[in-house]
Amino acid sequence: MNVSVSLEQGELSGLERVAEGRAATVPEHIAARLLAMGLVQQSSDGTEHGLTLQLTPRGLSFIRS
Numbered sequence: 001m002n003v004s005v006s007l008e009q010g011e012l013s014g015l016e017r018v019a020e021g022r023a024a025t026v027p028e029h030i031a032a033r034l035l036a037m038g039l040v041q042q043s044s045d046g047t048e049h050g051l052t053l054q055l056t057p058r059g060l061s062f063i064r065s
Contacts, residue, residue, distance in 0.1 A: 015063065018053050019060075023053035038058050
């Protein structure tokens with residue numbers, strides 16, 4: 001998959017945190033931008049917190065590149 005996205009340093013750091021399983025540490029405004037770009041998606045984690053972030057195929061492709 002060819003991913004043509006330009007990320008700012010904070011966005012790249014947030015995407016890396018999601019990939020490492022530390023999505024809870026991503027600032028809300030960064031998470032919103034990553035969601036809007038289609039690099040992450042929200043998923044239910046089965047806890048009272050409700051939603052967590054996970055990489056989309058596009059986000060995974062970006063991390064791998």
